C-alpha cells in the first residue's frame with residue numbers, strides 16, 4: 418500500500434536511524450554526568466543537536482529546549498505563562514479556531530484560572546486574517562497563539578504580519594510550527610515569534626522528541642515557569658534525563674531538512690501535480706478546501722461530491738493510508754472542527770479526505786494508488 422498521511426507522522430529517514438542506532442549502541446552516558454567521559458560524550462551529542470535545531474531557524478542554540486514533542490512544547494508555553502499572567506494582570510489570550518488540540522485545549526483550560534480566551538475564526542480560505550487577530554490585542558493580552566501551517570488543510574497562516582505587530586508589544590507570540598519547521602525554512606526565519614513548538618517525527622525524525630524555542634523579548638527570555646519539577650536538565654525548564662539518541666535523531670533530521678529543503682519542495686510539487694491531474698481526468702466532481710494560493714505543496718484537503726470519506730477510507734484501507742483529518746481527532750464520526758470553523762457545510766466536511774505526502778512518496782506508485790482510489794470513489798458515488 419501507499420502511505421499518504423505524512424502530516425500525521427513521517428517515515429524515519431535511514432540516515433537519521435543510523436545516527437540514532439550508533440548512539441543507542443555506543444553512547445550510553447547520561448548527559449548530566451560530570452564525573453566521567455561518558456557524560457562528556459553524551460553532552461557533546463546533545464549540544465551538537467541543539468546547534469542543528471538552532472541552525473534551521475538561524476537562532477542562538479541557547480534558545481532551544483528539548484521536549485517530548487510539540488504537544489509538550491505548546492503546553493509549556495501556555496501553562497508556563499500562567500503565573501506571570503496572574504501576577505501581572507495579563508489575563509487575555511488570543512488563539513485561532515484551527516489550532517491543533519495541543520494548543521486549543523490548553524488555551525481553553527486557562528479560562529478555569531480566570532483568563533479571558535478569544536478564539537479567532539478563519540474564513541472559507543482556511544486563513545485567519547492578521548487584522549482580525551491584531552485588532553483584539555490590548556494591554557491585558559498575555560499571549561497570542563497562531564499556528565504556521567494547518568495540519569488538516571495545509572493552509573499557511575499570516576504569522577509574519579502578526580509577529581511584526583506583536584514585536585513592539587508586551588504580549589508574547591507563540592507559533593506552533595509543527596507542520597512547517599524544516600519545510601518553510603526561509604519563511605520561518607523571517608517571523609518575529611517569541612516562542613515556537615516543533616516535533617521531530619514530522620521531518621523524518623523519531624517520535625517522542627521535539628523542541629521548544631524561547632526567544633528573548635525586550636532583552637529577556639519569556640517568563641515561563643517549569644511545569645514539572647526535578648533536576649536541572651534543560652535549565653530546569655524540562656527536568657528528566659535527556660534522551661540522547663532521540664535528540665541526536667532530531668539534530669540529524671534538522672540538518673537534512675535544510676540541506677534537502679529545495680529538492681523536497683520540488684518533489685512534493687510534482688506529487689501534487691499528479692494528484693490534481695488524476696482528479697481532473699477522473700470525471701468526478703471534486704473540490705479543494707481552502708485557498709490553494711496559500712497551500713503547502715505536500716497537503717491536500719479535498720472532497721469528492723457524493724462520496725463519504727468514511728466509505729472511501731474503509732474501501733481503500735488495504736492499499737491507501739489516507740485520513741479525514743488530524744490523527745489525534747480521528748474518532749472519525751466527529752466532523753472536523755477545522756473545516757467547521759472555515760464555514761464549510763456538513764456534506765463537504767463528510768466527504769473530505771486529507772492526503773499528505775513527502776520524501777519517500779514515489780511518483781509512479783502515487784499515480785497507480787491514487788488512480789485506484791479514484792476508481793473506488795467512482796463506485797461509491
Ligand code: PLP
Pocket residue numbers: 424425485486487488489517519564566567568593595596616618625627745
Ligand atoms: N501541532 C500540530 C500543528 C500538529 O500537526 C501536531 C501533530 O500531531 C502537533 C501539534 C502535536 O505533535 P506531537 O503529537 O508530536 O506532540
